[in-house]
Amino acid sequence: MYETDLNPRQSRIDWLMIAGLLGLMVYGLLFIYSAKSVEQTASILQQYRDLNLWQFARWLFGQDYFKQLIWYAGGIGMAVAVCFVDYRILARWSMVGYWATIILLVFVMFFGSTKGWGARRWIDLGFMSVQPSEFAKIAFIVALAHFLSRPNEELRTPKIFWQAIGLIALPFLLILKEPDLGSALMFLPVGLAMMFVGGVPKRYIGMLVGSGAVVAGLLIMDILFSDLLPKPLRIELEPYQKRRLLVYFNRDFAPPNATEAERRRAREEERKYSYNIDQALISVGSGGFTGKGWCQGTQNALGFLPRGVAHNDFIFSVVAEESGFVGSVIVIMLYTVVLFTGIRIASQARDRLGKLMAVGVVALFFSQVFVNIGMNIRIMPVTGVPLPLLSYGGSSVLCSLIAAGIMQNVYVYRKSY
C-alpha cells in the first residue's frame, strides 16, 4: 500500500549504505547467536518439534538473537518512518526531542534501573530496558544541526558558540553522572565535527581542541602521577574509571610506597580489572588469520570471555576469534562503506542542516566503532560503548537504525521538487 508512494523516490535511496547496514545486521545476528549458543540447551528445530506453537513462540522470544532480530525489524521500520517526513520538518521539532531526552536523563538519575551493574543507565519498561543516553545522542545531533544551521555571521558570535557548547555540555554532564563515561565522551567528537563542518570559526575550534587536550592531559597526569599534581588541578574520577585507565596505561595499582600486602592486594585487583580486556585480547589474537569457525570459539564457550559482555560490549571479540583477521576486516569494511556513503550524503545535502545531520551521524558511528573495536585490541581503554548494529541491545540498535534513517532522509530530500 506504500509502494505507490515510495516508488517515485526509490531511485533516490542510497542502496550502497543499505547493503552495508544489512551486512552488519547479518553479522550481528550470526555472532549474537554464537555468543549465546553455549547457554542453549536445544536447537531451534528441536524446540519447534517438541513444543506447541505457543510454547515455541515464548521460547523464541527468550532468545537473544531473536530479540535482536525484532529490534532490527523495529529499527528498520522506524528508519523508514523517519524517511517519510522531510528532515527540515523533523528539525523543527528537534528542541522538543532534545529537552525530552534531557528530562529522561534526569529521570534516570533518580529512578533508573542499575541492572546490577552499579550505574543507573536504564529505564525498565518491563518488556525492555530503555537506555536514554542512546536516544539522547540522536536528539542531540538533530538539535545541534538545527541550532548551527544559521547564517555564517551569527556563527561567528561568541554567544552562539557558547550556546552550542551548552547544548553539548548538558547531556554530557548528565550522562557522565550516571556514570557512563564512554557514552558521555561520544558527544564531544560528534559536537566538534558538527561545529567544524558547520563553519564555526577556526579559532573557536582551536580553543575547543586545545582545552580538550589540556583536560585530557590533566586526566592522564592525574592517573599516572597523582602525587605530583596540586590538588585544585585534580580531576576526580569514579574509582572504577580510574582503575580502567590504569589498566589501559598498564600501571601498577599500588601506590609507590605500598607495603607488600597492599601490593599483593593491588595486583589481585589489577588482575580482576584487566581480566576482561586480557581475555578479549586472547580471543582476538587466537583467532589468527581465518578464525576458528562460527560457533567454534572456545573463549566465550568456556566462559573466559565473561558471558555478561560477550554478546554486547565485547561482541567484536567473538567475531574476531571465530572469523579471524579476514572476518574482522570485513566488518570494518562494512562500517567504512556506511561511513563514506554518509559523508557522500553530507556532501550532496541541499542545505547546511542536512549536511550537519549526516556529519553528526557519521561522527557518532565512527566514534563508537573506533572506541569499541579499539577497546577489544587494547588501543582504547575499556568503556561501555556498544558497536553499532553488532552489539546486542534494543536502544542501541533502534538508535543506530534511526540515525541511518536520518542520513537516508537527507539523501532522499537532497533536491526540492
Next chain:
Amino acid sequence: MLIFDQLKKSDPPLRLLSICVLAGVGILIAGLWYVQIVSYQRYEESLRTQSLRTVRLPGVRGKILDRNGNVLAENRPGYNVNVYLEELRPYFQSEYLEAKKRLKAKTLAERTTAGKVARYTVVSNLVYSVGGVVRVPLTLQDTNFHKHFNERIWLPLPVMQNLAPEQVARFAESAANLPGVDLEVQSVRYYPHKTTAAHILGYLTAYEPSEDEEELRYNYRLPEFQGKVGVEATFDEELRGSPGAKNMLVNNLGYRQSESLIEPAQPGRNIVLTIDLEVQKAAEKALAGAKADAHGAVVVLDVNTGDIIALASAPTFDPNVFVPRITPDEYSKLNDPATKPMFNRASFGVYQPGSIFKIVVGLAALERGTLRPHDKFTSTGYYQLTPRSRPINDTAPAGIYDFERAFYLSSNSYFIEHGLRSGLDSILAMGKRFCLGEKTGIPTRQDLAGYFAEPGTDRKYLGGPWLAGDTANLCIGQGEIMVTPLQMAVMTAAVANGGKVLRPRLVDRLEPADPYSGEAVIRLPPAEVRSELGVSPRNLQIVRDAMLADVEHSDGSGRPAHVDGFRVCGKTGTAENKIGNTLQHKTTWFASYGPYEKPRYAVLVMVERGVSGGKTCAPVAKKIYEALVAMEKRPPGQPILATMQR
C-alpha cells in the same frame, strides 16, 4: 572507488572528516593485523595455557611369564570411586545460596567462605552417602578437599580406592542415584601366585616423576608404578611401555568441560623368564620345609644353557601388598632386620661355603699334580698345622682315605693336607677360573660379588698377614672366602657341563603385548661363557665320580638326596660361624647336579643355621630333583593355567 569521491571534492571540512575516518579505519586494521597476525602465537599460547590441561596416561604394564607362559605378574582392574566436581555445580549453587543466608554473608570474604562451606558440605554429604552404599565409614577431610578444589578442580576427586568385589557390586547397584559419583577402573599390578618367585619378580612403588624437560608438558600424571627391585626394576622401561596423553578443556572456573585423547598410551612388553613355575613352587616348598622357620636359598640351573629354572629365598614376601599402597604395618614387617624377607639370599646373601668348596680345592690339587686320587692318606681325626698350633676339627672319623672316600665323608684333614701341598696360589687361581668374587650379573638388582682373594695375595680381607692357618681354613671353605648361593650353583654347573662357567640367564625373551602387532620378539642372547675351567677331562671326571659317590655311597654325606632313577651327584657343606672359639651357628649347603650320565640340572641348596649339609639341605635337593623329573615328563610348551586366586 565511488565512496571515496568526497576526498577529492572541494569541501575542506568534509575532506578532513574523510581523512580522519580513513585514518581511524587504518589504525584499527593495523591494530588487528598486529594482534591477530603478528602476535597470533602468543595469544594462542595463552589460550592453551588457560584452557587446556594435559594429563599423562601410563601405559598398561607388561606381564611377566614363566618359560611355559604361566603368568607370574599381570594386571587386574582396580576399582576406585571418584567424585566429578563439574557435575555437582548445580548443587554447589543451591547449597551456596542457603549457606549465604545461614551465615548472613555480606562482604566478599564472607561470601567466599560461604561458597567454600557450601562446596565442602555438598561433597562431604556425598562421600558419606557413598560410605553408606559400600558399608565402609567414609569421611572427607576438608583440607584435602579444598586443596584438591584449588589445585586440581578439573580432575575427579578420589574418594575411595581399591574396592573389594562385593563393594563394587553394592556400589553398582545403588550409586546410580548419587550425582557426580562414578567408578573408575585403574590397572593394578597383580601377582597371582603371591609369594612365589617374589625375589625374582621384585615389587613396585609409586612412580616419582623425574624433572626432565619433557615431563614439564604435563599438568598431571595419572598414578603410575615403577619396579623397585627384581625383574620389575631391571626391565622397568620395557614393562612400562610408553605413556599417552589426553587434553582436558577447562572453563574459566577450572571445571572440566571436555577431554580428548591426543596420544594413546602404548602397553609395555611381556617378559618371559627362564623360570619353570612348578619347579619354582616345589623349590620354595622344599626350602620352607627344610627346618622350622627356615632361612635359606635354592638355585636350580640348566647346566648347559645357564637358564635359572628356579631361584628361591626364604623367608619370602607377597609383592601384592605394595600396590596400590603398602600399609605402614606391612612395611615394618617386611623390614624386620632379623628376618629380612625382601632380601634375596640366593644372590644378595654372602656366606662361607664350607666343604662344597672342596670341589675347587680338589680340582686345583688334581691339576697341580700334587694329588693322586688313589694315594692313601691317614687321618687322625683332626688336623694340626704345626705342633704348637690349634688343631682343626674333622667331622670325618680317623682312618685311611683316598680322594673319593675323603670327598664323600668330607675329610677336612685330607683336603687341608692336599690343599697345602698344592699351594695357596693354585687354589686361588682355580677359584678365579670359577669367577668367585665376581658378580653373576643376575638382572634383579640384588647381586653381590662376595669375596675371594687374588692369587699372590699376602693380606687378609680385613687386613693382617695371610698365614698358613688361613690357607688351611680356605681349603675347607672357611675364613677368607664369601660366596653367594648363586655363585656356588654356577660353580656346580661348570663341573657338570664340562668346564664352562656361565652367566646365569633369567630372562629369555621380550614379547610384544599384542602378539599380532607384527612387532618382533626380542630374544636375549644365550648365556655368556664367562670362563673356561681348562682342566683335564680326566681330573674333572674324578671330581664328578666323587660327587656321585657322595650321594650314592651308603656312607656318603649326601645320601639323603638320592633319587630313584635319576643319578644325583653332590657335595655337602657345613660352614661353622664362630665368634672367637665358640660356634654360633652353621651355614649348611648342598651343591649338586644330575643326572650323572648326561648332566642337565644343577641344584644348590643353602640353609642358614641348619644341622648339616647332608641332614638339612640334601633332602631339599631330593624334592627339587623329583620336581625336575616331573617337569621333564610334562608335555613341552603346555602352560599350566594360572590359578587366579583372589
